[in-house]
Amino acid sequence: MALVSRRSDGIAGEVRVPGDKSISHRALMIATQSVGETRIAGLLEGADVMASAVALRSLGADVSRQPDGVWRVLGRGVGGLAEPDAVLDLGNAGTGARLLMGLLSTHPFASFLTGDESLCRRPMERVMAPLRPMGAAFTARTGGRLPIAVVGAQDPIPGSYEMPVASAQVKSAVLLAGLNAPGVTSVFESRSTRDHTETLLRHFGAEVWSEAASNRVGCWISVRGQPELSPAPITVPGDFSSATFPLVAALIAPGSELGLAGVGVNPLRTGLLETLREMGADVVIENRRIDAGEPVADLRVRGGPLRGVDVPAERVAAMIDEFPAFAVAAACAEGVSRMRDVGELRVKESDRLQAIAEGLRACGVVVAESDDALVIHGAGRPPAGGATVKARMDHRIAMAFLVLGCASETPVAIDDADPIHTSFPGFVDLMNGIGARIAEVPA
Numbered sequence: 001m002a003l004v005s006r007r008s009d010g011i012a013g014e015v016r017v018p019g020d021k022s023i024s025h026r027a028l029m030i031a032t033q034s035v036g037e038t039r040i041a042g043l044l045e046g047a048d049v050m051a052s053a054v055a056l057r058s059l060g061a062d063v064s065r066q067p068d069g070v071w072r073v074l075g076r077g078v079g080g081l082a083e084p085d086a087v088l089d090l091g092n093a094g095t096g097a098r099l100l101m102g103l104l105s106t107h108p109f110a111s112f113l114t115g116d117e118s119l120c121r122r123p124m125e126r127v128m129a130p131l132r133p134m135g136a137a138f139t140a141r142t143g144g145r146l147p148i149a150v151v152g153a154q155d156p157i158p159g160s161y162e163m164p165v166a167s168a169q170v171k172s173a174v175l176l177a178g179l180n181a182p183g184v185t186s187v188f189e190s191r192s193t194r195d196h197t198e199t200l201l202r203h204f205g206a207e208v209w210s211e212a213a214s215n216r217v218g219c220w221i222s223v224r225g226q227p228e229l230s231p232a233p234i235t236v237p238g239d240f241s242s243a244t245f246p247l248v249a250a251l252i253a254p255g256s257e258l259g260l261a262g263v264g265v266n267p268l269r270t271g272l273l274e275t276l277r278e279m280g281a282d283v284v285i286e287n288r289r290i291d292a293g294e295p296v297a298d299l300r301v302r303g304g305p306l307r308g309v310d311v312p313a314e315r316v317a318a319m320i321d322e323f324p325a326f327a328v329a330a331a332c333a334e335g336v337s338r339m340r341d342v343g344e345l346r347v348k349e350s351d352r353l354q355a356i357a358e359g360l361r362a363c364g365v366v367v368a369e370s371d372d373a374l375v376i377h378g379a380g381r382p383p384a385g386g387a388t389v390k391a392r393m394d395h396r397i398a399m400a401f402l403v404l405g406c407a408s409e410t411p412v413a414i415d416d417a418d419p420i421h422t423s424f425p426g427f428v429d430l431m432n433g434i435g436a437r438i439a440e441v442p443a
């Protein structure tokens, strides 16, 4: 289904976005490794997380939604998953596929993983490399792509791995593999990435610690293997990454004021807030609290002029999923915005550097793209718009351009709204409820 977004008269109201995707995948997976019943409130019921739930059921875990909307997982203990009868299809979910590969690599059976066209294009060698020395074997398509057969270790070996790319998915895959290996498994990261896996593992009673390296910049993160994990209730916070779409809409549509309740504000995720503030955005964080180890807060944002900014390379990991939303803000800002060291964006759900550059150009914005950088020339007012942008099976590209349409002079359309369901069910209704004008394009 194609959608079109017309200029809004202002974004206003109080909303709550769906649960955090990263935490939802982890909550389900880690709960299966505990002994007993875990109750998860606020789980994201988007297609990505549902694919993880189905895969975990195929692996013998009892995962169900209760009538009150709380999810219940009956854990099987560390290393307790069972060989699945059928292929595990993770759909569009990179997090689901990579974290599950970690978990499965120390379970002593064979499983076969696949995904949709977008996921089958994404690089998986980055997770297989650290898992082989732990005893797992993989058969992958050329280029280390899905579908992939995983044969888990009979006698898992604890891992020690220095990550060449800053990736929370790789780190988490190794730590989850380490859960069922005797002894200590450690991962080195030179730049901090989201730490939801560490936080949740601790929440379930695992021993997880991090130590700064003595001889260079970075941190070793370790887990002691084969713990007995105890179920602990979880409330999943609202997804900061999802919140950024209505938030940026409110920033660029004149006369807006928006409240977002119960949003996860883990500092390893909220790099975009710092960037937006440097651009002059009025965003206030209220009612900070901690839930299941994760910082949560309410956000209040008021529309106003933005200026161009340089995103420091050290902040890229903390806003890795927010570049599509950021690009929309940059396109409306006064002056030039630059992002460098963002080559990782080429291997997300789509090649996001290309998708952003092409989409913005079609909307009348001057953009320069190189291998791992993007420069956006903002004119100090929303661009012309008037284009149909390809969503490329990428939820965040689809949502970002609908947000641009909330402010652009003429409407912005996307050719396919389907990918939005992977992370943000109810996006269109939520946006229209606060003043957006998003509608189906008649066939």
Ligand code: S3P
Pocket: 021, 022, 023, 095, 166, 167, 168, 169, 170, 172, 194, 320, 321
């Ligand atoms: C995620 C980590 C990031 C992010 C992705 C979710 C996670 O990927 O882009 O959307 O839940 O661990 P990388 O680890 O590949 O950077």
